[in-house]
Amino acid sequence: MNKDQWIGMCLAMMGAIFWGLSGTAVQYLESAKHINVEWLLEVRLLVAGLLTIIIAYVREGNRTFSVFSSPKDILQLLIFGAIGISLGQYTYFRAIGISGVGIATVLQYVASSMIIIYFLLRYFRKPSIAEIVCVGLAFFGTLCIVMQHGFDFAAINREALFWGLLSAASISVYTVQPVSLLKRYGTIPIVGFAMFICGILAVFLFQQFESEAIWDGMTWLGLFAIIILGTVVSFNAFMEGIRRIGSIQGSILSSIEPISATFFGWAIMGDDFTITGLLGIACIISTIFILAWDRQRQMKREVLKKLNKEEIV
Template sequence: MEEKQWIGMGLAIMGALFWGLSGTSVQFLESAKHLNVEWLLEVRLLIAGLLTILLAYMQDGIRIFDIFKYPKDFGKLLIFGLLGIALAQYSYFKAIAISGVGVATVLQYVAPTLLIIYLFLRYFKKPTPAEFCCVLLALTGTICIVSQEGLDISTINRDALFWGLISAASICVYTLQPIELLKKYGTTSIVGFAMFICGILSVAVFQQIESEAIWDGMTWLGLFTIIILGTVVSFNAYIEGVRRIGAVQGSILSSLEPISAAIFGWALLGNGFTLVGIFGMFCIIATVFIIAWDRQRQIKRDVLKKLNKEEIA
């Protein structure tokens, strides 16, 4: 497999793993430290966005502001920020608050299926057998992990279903929508400006100045994990990985998040494992190897076609 593909897969996996750690921290801060969702969203977007912009400026200098010269591209940036990054985070937090992390995660990881359906309806792009298999494995594995201690479907109320599916749709948006912007302006600046602008807008909308949290060392550590690792590092890594390997493969690899959440939950919060949960982990890990095999097969096929054309010519 080409180095670009391996690096892209590695970045997408890194993003998913840090999301899992971040989700564990969110659960801890909400339940143990009584942190409210709106304040967390505001602070997360503002601080992570500002840090990412500074990182982009160190890399590319004043060129990062070029996007503001083109209203059409700036409009796309707002769509990416509002309907992708901000809405995905807020809706996921709301779903957790209503029905718990298990149901929220199951609903969120409908995203790869929604993405494949959208690409088929919009562009008539049929999924490869490997992609279809990975979607089934990812959904099966996610359900096994979050339901290893029992998942009562009857507890899913309409609000949880609404916010969970909104979260899944938002993941599709930030996976697919910004690809052209990323190629034109780079990953870091686009993600940074999208976060920071949406952070300002979220303050204007929610006006949550008080955190309502119990402040101690663990609270600060949780915020560092959520803002730095779970936002600055994870979003930039995942978006850059998608730019290298494509939207469908990236969205499937993102379902490694529940594995990392389960492991961190076991190590940090005392959550247990069952055979069903372990089986789910193997299902999701298998998608990584299937995607790697499928990409390598496609590359070899393309090389052979090119060689055959050259021989004929």
């Protein structure tokens, strides 16, 4: 595996880690500071989107706005923002409100399987054995982490199942759909405009102008973790990661999020680990090494094929 692929894997993992931190911060602000989730979603998208656009403009100048020269690409940008980013966050929050973060997170990680099925049906791309194993390990590991204090499936109801699977579908969209846009225009401008435009749409949809929060230093720290680390840094890092390594590998590596959430939950919220939770962490971490081995094996096979063709010629 070359340097670019290693960087892609590290970026995808960084995004997942900061997502976990962001989720813990959301839980803290909801439970301890009584913040309004709809208001938080609006502010998160608007502020993070605007900051990302500014960063893109500083780095690339007027090229930042190149995506708006193509009506087709504008449509793709809106689909990515509305269905991939905004709907993904909203449906995840709804699922948490109905069934709790454990069940919601398990349902969310059905996304990896959805992506593999999508590639199989549309492009007849058969997943490798390593990818199938990693999907299974990632899902089982996530299940162990979020339900480490007891496996109780009685909490799942139809409404929770609907919102949870819709969240997984949204994750599939923002993992697969924007890849071509990212390659043409770069990661930062696309993510920035998608967030900002959909932040405006969220304001019109929810019309929540009051945070209802208890404001102090910890509230501002929580917002920093959610907006800057958990949105600006995480989304851009993850999108750049999948641009380098592909959608399927990126979606599997995103399963590191529950490890991050578990750790930060222990460090910040006082949550504890169990043997089941540690088993889940081990399963998810193992997918990183399996994917690295699989990519290296595929590259060696491609090199050998190329050498054999040159010998025949």
